[in-house]
Amino acid sequence: MKDDHDPRPPPVLEARGLVVRYGGVCAVDGVSLAVAAGEVVGLVGPNGAGKSSLFDALAGDRRPDSGEIRLGGTRIEHEGAEARLGRGMGRTFQVPRPIGSLSVLENVMLAAPGQAGEGVLASLCAPARVRAAERRLAARAAELLDDVGLDGHADANAAHLSVGQRKLLDLARLLMAEPRVLLLDEPMAGVHPATAERLGERLTALAADGRAVLFVEHQLGLVAARCTRVIAMAAGRIACEGPPAEVLADPRLAAAYLGRTA
Amino acid sequence: MTIDLAGLLAYAASFGVLAAINVVICLSLELQWGRAGLFNAGVAGFVAVGAYASALLTAEPAAGHLAGPGLPVIAGLAAGSVTAGALSVAVGSLARRLRGDYLAIATFGAAVVLELLLRNLTPLTGGPLGLAFIPRPFAGLADRPLAFALASFAWVGFIALVLYVGIGRLVDGPWGRTLRAVRDDERAAASLGKSPVRFRLEAFALGGALMGLGGALKAHTLGFIAPEHFPPTLTFQVWAMLVLGGAGRRQGAVLGAVLVTALWSATDLLLAFFVPAGAQAQLAPLRIVVVGALLALGLLWRPRGLLAERLRVSRYL
Numbered sequence: 001m002k003d004d005h006d007p008r009p010p011p012v013l014e015a016r017g018l019v020v021r022y023g024g025v026c027a028v029d030g031v032s033l034a035v036a037a038g039e040v041v042g043l044v045g046p047n048g049a050g051k052s053s054l055f056d057a058l059a060g061d062r063r064p065d066s067g068e069i070r071l072g073g074t075r076i077e078h079e080g081a082e083a084r085l086g087r088g089m090g091r092t093f094q095v096p097r098p099i100g101s102l103s104v105l106e107n108v109m110l111a112a113p114g115q116a117g118e119g120v121l122a123s124l125c126a127p128a129r130v131r132a133a134e135r136r137l138a139a140r141a142a143e144l145l146d147d148v149g150l151d152g153h154a155d156a157n158a159a160h161l162s163v164g165q166r167k168l169l170d171l172a173r174l175l176m177a178e179p180r181v182l183l184l185d186e187p188m189a190g191v192h193p194a195t196a197e198r199l200g201e202r203l204t205a206l207a208a209d210g211r212a213v214l215f216v217e218h219q220l221g222l223v224a225a226r227c228t229r230v231i232a233m234a235a236g237r238i239a240c241e242g243p244p245a246e247v248l249a250d251p252r253l254a255a256a257y258l259g260r261t262a
Numbered sequence: 263m264t265i266d267l268a269g270l271l272a273y274a275a276s277f278g279v280l281a282a283i284n285v286v287i288c289l290s291l292e293l294q295w296g297r298a299g300l301f302n303a304g305v306a307g308f309v310a311v312g313a314y315a316s317a318l319l320t321a322e323p324a325a326g327h328l329a330g331p332g333l334p335v336i337a338g339l340a341a342g343s344v345t346a347g348a349l350s351v352a353v354g355s356l357a358r359r360l361r362g363d364y365l366a367i368a369t370f371g372a373a374v375v376l377e378l379l380l381r382n383l384t385p386l387t388g389g390p391l392g393l394a395f396i397p398r399p400f401a402g403l404a405d406r407p408l409a410f411a412l413a414s415f416a417w418v419g420f421i422a423l424v425l426y427v428g429i430g431r432l433v434d435g436p437w438g439r440t441l442r443a444v445r446d447d448e449r450a451a452a453s454l455g456k457s458p459v460r461f462r463l464e465a466f467a468l469g470g471a472l473m474g475l476g477g478a479l480k481a482h483t484l485g486f487i488a489p490e491h492f493p494p495t496l497t498f499q500v501w502a503m504l505v506l507g508g509a510g511r512r513q514g515a516v517l518g519a520v521l522v523t524a525l526w527s528a529t530d531l532l533l534a535f536f537v538p539a540g541a542q543a544q545l546a547p548l549r550i551v552v553v554g555a556l557l558a559l560g561l562l563w564r565p566r567g568l569l570a571e572r573l574r575v576s577r578y579l
């Protein structure tokens with residue numbers, strides 16, 4: 001498949017023949033895809049196409065019924081979500097999941113990897129080290145909140161945010177974990193258009209920084225503006241994929257949205 | 263009428279010992295339930311394991327039962343904690359992923375089995391009669407009640423204070439923050455790379471170990487233990503302390519432990535003063551009713567306990 005002149009770096013995330021079933025419903029029906037570092041790939045398709053179920057399988061929230069997932073060449077489909085994040089792939093949820101008993105700032109700090117203070121011994125014996133780390137994390141978390149436009153909400157209870165703000169918090173939190181591969185489930189839904197525009201820029205910047213972004217989005221205009229490639233799903237399968245202009249003009253995409261699978 | 267000041271002080275100090283031990287046990291449950299949302303229905307069993315382990319290792323060799331390396335009390339306290347902690351790890355691993363219902367059933371079952379073992383493994387545990395001649399620190403002062411009570415309160419209170427401070431370093435920092443995330447949204451926590459099983463098991467094992475320590479303190483202040491010191495109502499009592507004081511705050515656990523201990527002792531006194539000796543045993547269970555009623559009233563007034571959980575976790579912010 002890959003010819004020698006392909007200028008793209010090798011895929012970071014690769015899935016083959018993924019199947020996710022809920023009882024009798026086959027939500028993901030043999031999906032194969034690859035996302036390379038530096039790419040922003042849009043995942044589109046009508047409601048119930050299986051986009052979120054595909055994310056669940058990729059991120060480790062649900063074991064796929066069959067299929068392979070590779071991250072940087074390593075098979076990971078048997079691993080849990082926490083191990084996959086440790087390998088550098090993280091996701092946000094379509095329905096955001098802030099920790100409602102924590103402040104916005106601590107929601108973000110929570111996500112930092114390798115915190116000394118998460119160890120029992122270090123917490124007990126090295127409070128000075130933990131204090132210094134907490135100061136650094138708080139500063140970094142404040143920066144990220146600033147980036148997504150949640151500055152001013154740092155000390156608020158995360159449970160009191162609006163849906164759009166929760167989306168932004170989820171994104172800031174994921175960025176704190178510094179994944180190389182980001183799976184974003186409708187990150188801009190319910191977000192103010194001006195902020196959505198900034199988020200789009202942010203995605204482009206992440207890709208330029210060598211990360212891989214796969215994101216679900218229903219507003220095709222945003223997809224066209226930000227993606228290097230688009231994958232369209234319908235009824236659990238990939239209907240078509242390619243450059244945004246091609247896919248968005250593809251009759252199979254229109255057919256999918258009209259409820260027919262081409 | 264003369265007030266016996268020394269007697270009153272001695273009484274206060276022995277109340278302090280009791281309260282401090284209950285603070286230790288209640289802080290342990292606070293760790294498990296308040297911080298990690300882990301339901302332990304067998305608190306009494308973990309306390310008993312710590313008490314018996316420490317008693318067996320510190321008692322002098324004696325005819326009739328197996329007790330006897332005669333280790334120092336401090337080693338007994340450590341061993342009691344480690345044994346109860348190990349039991350927690352075992353029970354926690356049995357209750358797959360330490361999820362709600364499984365864990366409640368597993369801990370309850372463990373406590374029932376333990377009580378049976380304590381009563382029937384007579385060569386080891388002394389059966390229904392229990393173990394006696396458990397070393398008590400400062401036992402040399404025993405013929406001077408006030409001095410002995412004060413000394414006991416000093417060393418037990420010191421241990422409770424050290425635990426209070428140590429637990430604070432843990433729960434009011436990143437460990438406590440991640441634990442709260444695991445407690446409230448396991449999926450979100452896992453998606454951020456946090457292992458729910460690891461953090462739950464740590465909290466459960468640590469809480470269990472400290473319950474064992476509480477039991478060991480009990481053994482080394484009483485000087486003798488029997489199964490009746492660790493009845494199922496002990497589990498109820500500790501839960502009443504935590505729920506009344508407020509899970510999610512160390513101060514809540516302390517306040518609840520002191521209040522319920524005071525209430526328990528007060529009903530003891532009332533029984534002793536106003537009820538003829540013959541009827542006391544029959545009326546003693548009424549204490550549970552009194553504590554239960556107070557708990558219900560307290561919860562009507564403050565559903566989340568006297569001191570509610572705070573939003574900020576990290577003390578370093």
Ligand SMILES: Nc1ncnc2c1ncn2[C@@H]1O[C@H](COP(=O)(O)OP(=O)(O)OP(=O)(O)O)[C@@H](O)[C@H]1O
Pocket residue numbers: 022025026027045046047048049050051052053054094
């Ligand atoms: N937990 C579940 N149990 C049973 N069926 C489910 C579950 N989650 C999703 N489904 C079904 O699987 C199919 C795919 O759902 P999924 O949420 O993955 O679609 P989607 O493309 O993300 O849709 P949307 O755009 O509405 O978010 C749907 O038919 C849905 O009803």
Ligand SMILES: [Mg+2]
Pocket residue numbers: 051052053094185
């Ligand atoms: Mg979806």
